[in-house]
Amino acid sequence: MSTPTIGRLRVDGATLHYEVRGEGPLLLLIPGGAGGAASFDGVADALAADHTVASYDPRGLSRSPLDDPQARQRVAQHADDAFRLLELLSPDAPARVAGCSSGAIVALHMLTARPERIERVVAHEPPVVEVLPDAAEHRALLARVQETLRRDGLMPAVAEFAAGLRRPGADPVPAQAATELPPQARARAERTMANMPYFLGRIVPSFMAYVPDLDRLEALSDRLVLAAGTDSHGELPYRPAAFLAERFGTGLVHFPGGHTGLTTHPAEFGNLLRKVLTT
Template sequence: MTTTTRTLTVPGGRLHYEVRGSGPLLLLAASPMGADAFAPMADALADRYTVVTHDPRGIGRSPLDDPTQDSTPDLRADDVAALLDALQADTADMFGTSGGAVTGLALAVRQPGRLRTLVAHEPPLLRLLPDATAQLAAVEDTVAALHRDGLGAAWQRFMQQAGYHDEHPEENTEEGAGGYEPSQQDLADGTRFFAHELWHTTSYRLDVAALAAGPVRVVVGLGAESHKLLTYRTSIALAEGLGGTPVDYPGEHTGFVGHPGAFAEALHAALR
């Protein structure tokens, strides 16, 4: 499968993006994960869609003029709209996962005419929860841990709050990482995520009423194995706010990485 790599200048930076296949336009977006995480699933969809993936602003191959600029859902939504403009597309379908789901939801509210169907997979919208104050305070503690104790401490707090700590406690330590050695880019992306993105994504105030009244068809996606995760609760809350129920997808929060083929088929079914 041929992949075309391109660069788009946006306000404050440049976006690395990739285009595969042919057919209706489909955007796959995460945050902070970049285009590489979607490659196997994008390949599986490229026989039916023109699939577009990208590195979010400030991550990977998408540098910012000011590296200390915060990454907000609204800014990232504007970046997606700019990608559509660059592709000369009025509208597209979109799959957004985690922070990328919040990006898509922001776009659906800000520029609803740009999306047809949005599959919002496990958006971490903490303000939808009854214990939002405590959850957001925990996010603040995670950001503080980065500045006080370093990236490893921030990841450990993040994983515990997300719900992975009790299920896989050995994965929340350096000894449990299976000898994985992060690259300098991994370290830079992780630091940026905690310092400039995590709070803005998890504290985003989604106008659920405007979303429900708008023209975008929103499908809330939920990992079939995500029951112990915090994003299980936020996904249920969003679906209830929209008057529906979540649609199951393979795996848990990053199921599209572990099960790209099955995930692609489930996504195709939702879009169809």
């Protein structure tokens, strides 16, 4: 894996850590969940063969501290952060953007807010559950997760959230045996766990309540690739991507693995991402 160029960007209320590799048109990678720039370590080098690849830790996560740790989190502000990076790294040309999970929600907002600066967006399983006909059920899930977090703490809330994301009738995912990770992977896992209270308590309630501008997205759907995991059928994060692809008539691109296919199948995921960005 190549060593990226590291930068810091001051934005409203936060300082962003970002990493840049390669040369060519800008590809901005937006991580999801409790992950940061390191989420894309498995694909960044391959993508950097023909792109300037930028990834970053979203505000409040890992190495991108907030000025006010209690500040309310909003999709629009996270999208503005991404635009600030875009303006810094590609001031004269539109960029390509790929986001996963909550990062895909940010990517959708970017496309509707500043389409003149976006050439193409790949949105992998954006959990915009408000577009679904059973959105009320998912609001109830989020309320249960927040109540569990307040009453019982982090790990019970994580379990409640994970159960709500699984397909109906699916068995719980078995706990994995502890294994000794290489130092870099161990540091990444530790950062992810440290980010979890912020993600579950602050990002999830705001982002999963976000309502995209569907008419505007549909008008821009020729620049939008809606994607989901081959193994995700029936799971909650899969359903909004499938719903939007059907509504827009664009088709759904299936990536290897499930919701975390970026991590579990990095080589295949990266190859397909490169293909859909350039065709």
